[in-house]
Amino acid sequence: MTTGDGDENLRAGGGSTSRATGTRMSSVRRLEAFDATTSQWPEHHERVLLYFAANDVPEDKRKAVFLTSCGAATYSLPRNLLSPNKPGDATLVVIYAALGAKPKVSEVVATVKFLLRTRLEGEGVSDYVAAPNILVDH
Structure with missing residues (x-):
């Protein structure tokens, strides 16, 4: 039985459906790794938050999604700064703070x-x- 609101799309393969139009809304496929040569951390952080919102990533999954898609160079920075703890043991707020911290310039x-x-x-x-x-x- 079809209700016309896209429930069959949710059962058939996941994804969000607009109740107003009954059409399946596409999600952003992947989160790009942070590249310090092309952007700065505050800008990338904004894009990460927009990615989470666009894909309806639940709070409890955001850290895992971010850490698995941030890239090796980005992952190593909080890993080094938070040592001996690992980024997976820290909160997402602490990881963001470590990435956004700027050392004092002489x-x-x-x-x-x-x-x-x-x-x-x-x-x-x-x-x-x-x-x-x-x-x-x-």
Whole structure:
């Protein structure tokens, strides 16, 4: 017996169904590994949370989903920072905090970088003028 609300889809193979349209909604297939060369942790963290929401990942499964899909480099960072404990033993909040932690930058090193900044080949004037502000933030 079909109710018209997509219950047959749920029984047949899983997935969420929109009650308003009766159509099966697709989920995001995989969570991309964090790559520090292309994005920063806060941005990736936002995407992780959106992935969990889009796929209706329950709270008790989020840590396992994240740790199995974060990539080797990302996994090793909290593993090293939380040692002797393993990331699987920590809460997801603690793991996120370890990944988002920034070591304090030496004031001397930051000053030298700021003072030695030169215009790069092909760099526009506006980018060159804006660069010291970026250096100050980091």
